[in-house]
Amino acid sequence: MTDGQSLLVPGSPAWWAARHGRAEPTRRVPVTLDRIITGALDLIDREGLGALSMRNLAAELQTGTTTLYRYVSGKDEVLVLVADTVLGEAQLPRALEGLGWREVLRELAFSMRTVLSSHPSVAALIATAVPVGPNSLRARELILGVLRERGFDRTLAADVYTMLAHLVLASVLQEPMRDFRAGGLGASKSLTLRDFYRSLPAGQYPHLVALADALTSRTAAEEFEFGLGCLLDGVEVRLPQAQTRRHRPRNTTSEA
Amino acid sequence: MTDGQSLLVPGSPAWWAARHGRAEPTRRVPVTLDRIITGALDLIDREGLGALSMRNLAAELQTGTTTLYRYVSGKDEVLVLVADTVLGEAQLPRALEGLGWREVLRELAFSMRTVLSSHPSVAALIATAVPVGPNSLRARELILGVLRERGFDRTLAADVYTMLAHLVLASVLQEPMRDFRAGGLGASKSLTLRDFYRSLPAGQYPHLVALADALTSRTAAEEFEFGLGCLLDGVEVRLPQAQTRRHRPRNTTSEA
């Protein structure tokens, strides 16, 4: 299709606007790799992963579709670059030295989770492909370094890193389903997940009905907090030197 | 395309074969929902998620594309049905009563992981959509019941279930990347992940280079085993009654 509006045909309003707009006179913004990546990320965050097509991306950048292929080998490469860019948004090397391994791991895991959580659709990209971009490698390197310097042996450091990555990934992946509506047969009857659990036959699924609230009232961050705490406690048990300064866990609340 | 071979034009070899083949005379196998689901699952397992298109699926079932839409509202529904079918392949209610919560959770988590691991591509379906099919609900109900009957309060049961689900999901999702080859610029230089880590600049990524073996020598099941152990230990700490029969963890091996 010719798209009509994105072309700057002389005499058209868009042409005039570009001609004596208040900004710099060169309205033809050059295409760069960065513009492609940020444009793709914007498009994904705004309209979801499914909305990212090479044509849409080209339209977003006000250029032609095939132009993108001058900077990128294909859509796959765009996705890889976007994923690594997001991973790079986490500012990891904050104040770090004085803290014990628990605090550092908490800090790192949470900042990774936060940055991925702000680009929900991107998590799926990272989940199904080994992230080998520089930002991803830097993060891995940093976490492994923290573990080694705190006395973890090689296998334990690798195992703990893998578990942390798994935990972060799963938490972020499952987060968008929090606002899930079930039963879309008609537009009228859309249930929230909690009401869906409540509406199940109590004879068949007694616990799902009874735990409808418990299963759906947690924030994704709270769930992550819980899982991270469990994992770190488990790691503490596995440390060779029994340098276990005991600490009292705090969320075993019993509700009404 | 007309496909030529799947059409039984009278007089063609295929027609004759169907006419007096050694099997039953009715060669036109009727299309059913079950055939669609199992066909889709076969296709996914055999050639990956990307190979599942409505046309491919129709060809697999030796029928026309639009016929599928008589039984299914679209591709999304096929995927949902496939996901729930896979979830249903886990035989969960094995011998269960005598065991403590640790053993039961291990058993259930492992069997879920095993069944998902045998259909690697399907895990991605479950990760990005709330599974609300009957088999999925049955599994959730069973696990929650186990937890409640073993003395977990409502929130703790829900939290622990969520963590287990996350762990299983992430483990299965990351499993296919185990046979990942990096650096596919040319067909000549395809590195395994371990060699990729080894080939990194040691000045920039010292720990990644040093831990190349540790990061890649684990089986997915072993990693899962480790994570599950950590998690269960963490859960044990959070149990209200300090019914902690201590047990010695066993994998803090220090390698060469």
Place this chain on the structure above:
DNA sequence: CTAGTTTGGGTACAGTGTTCCCATGGCAGG
């Protein structure tokens, strides 16, 4: 001013999900 190299992009092809509409076949009613 010309030659050449980079950058931008229209057209085209194969493949996707989905819908419209027509053909076929078995079965009930006359």
Place this chain on the structure above:
DNA sequence: CCTGCCATGGGAACACTGTACCCAAACTAG
């Protein structure tokens, strides 16, 4: 017997997708 019906099967078409080929515009070097 023939006739009409209706659920099932499927061809053609539409609006997309990623990508390759090839041509036009623009800028740079001589």
